[in-house]
Amino acid sequence: MKAYEIRQFGVDELVLADRDVPKPDTDEVLVRLYAASINYRDLMVVKGTYNPRMKFPTVPFSDGAGEVIEVGEGVTEWKPGDRVMPIVAQHWYDGSLTEAIRRTSLGSGPHWDGTLREYATFGAASLVRIPDHLSYEEAATLPCAAITAWHALVEAGRLKAGETVLTLGTGGVSVFAVQLAKMSGAKVISTSSSSDKIAKLRELGADEAINYRDVPEWDKAVMELTGGTGVDHVIEVGGAGTLPRSVRAVRFGGHIGMIGALSGAGSFDPVAVFMKNVRVSGIYIGSKRIFEEMNRAVEENKMRPVIDRVFPFAEARDALKYMESGSHFGKIVVRISE
Template identity: 50%
Template structure:
């Protein structure tokens, strides 16, 4: 099989196409012919050796997110069969409940090999059926960005109709959060510095889009738009550069799901958390059970993931470069066939 590997993380040019023997599934494992993968900001940090969680394994096959069809099953497999259309779970051993060290050590495209390959051996409990009607390209966007947004709004945010959701930017997680928020009947306030992206966000249902460059104190504008109350749930993807604003844009007793560090790391004053009685929680994607719940909702509501651009397998480096440019709206996908 052909696959991409990172021999030594040192930038996008280190991504190398390699040949490896075709793998075979062991007990309670499945062999998936990967048809599409998608990129996340974590993948860029990994290839540029900036991912602080842990150093990637040697000759890592990157990318956590992929979808394809089952082409073989190992002994004892009963959940899926040959021909099933599936997506791999970001963490192969996080079935349900609270995350633990074993789950964290099974994160694809980091702790273990990922999906930028023609064939992948996955755990039987590490795959989920794709929602009916979605293409492989659309299904490949779900394992990280989709599930992270679902975890933030449903599992942490306990979203309900009429809530106000604050999203930041127009990356994969933020776009999924907008789609899920509208699915639940919530109001959405977004931020963006691009007029073109702002118009697209509004067409997708954002009630207002604040230009954070023209309005650096965008938290005050969120308060104004909500009559001084603030957002019920903030999906925080920026990190230290945006957290202080998110604290003030969120209502008293509101929830902030911290999922990214796009603006870097630094010291953050915790006093607003105390004064505003905020619930601030970090999250790391989600479990298989969350994934299955999200997929049921996607199928029931006919949600279609937003794809910015699809690159062929041979142009994987260009897909990374497009991600690094930050010009995308939604997800960047690589088609394997």
């Protein structure tokens, strides 16, 4: 079988290698992967900025979808032909995250090879069923970005219909946040650097959109749009460079889901957080239980992920470069096989 391997850091250094098809252990399942999707983390992993001490060779990417081919003797919950997605943190079934659980995240080292390969074995308990209305390519977008958005909004944020959600930019997490927030009956204010992407945000249901290039003081615009109150929830993917404005744009007692660090360095004054009683939650993807709860909502609402572009398996490096360009809206997928 074919598998991409990181043998040294750099997108152009990714090697398309031959490996044996793995055999499932007693409690494992052999999955033929049809599609994988890219998260910003995967780009960092491949470039060596996520964990510069990562061991080689490692198969990158944490998200994928495929079909069960064979099950180990002790597996009763899956059978050949079932459509499945692996959970990213393979041992996070429910409850609190721990360091030991976080270390089981796919695509983070040789012990936890990722999804950019034709076949993989996973623990039977580390898979979830794909909602029937989704293709493999659509399903491959869910395991990291969608759950992260759901975790921030619904699990940690306890989002209620009628509340207002602020999303930053139009990457994978933020576009899912727009869709999931609208699905939950919320009002959405989004930001983007591009007027084309703002048009797409509106098509997707965003009630208001602000171009943060044209309006660098976008927090003030958010306050005006909310009648001086601020939003109930912020999907914070920018990190230090956007956090001060996010704190200004959230209401007293509102919630900030701390997810990413796209904006690089910056300084942050914590005073406004406690003076406004803001609740800040650190969000790391989500457990299997959170994934399955989200899938029920996705299935009930027949929600379809937004895929910007699908790259053939042979062009996985180009897919990573495309993500690096930042021109995508939503998710980038690699089709592993038909």
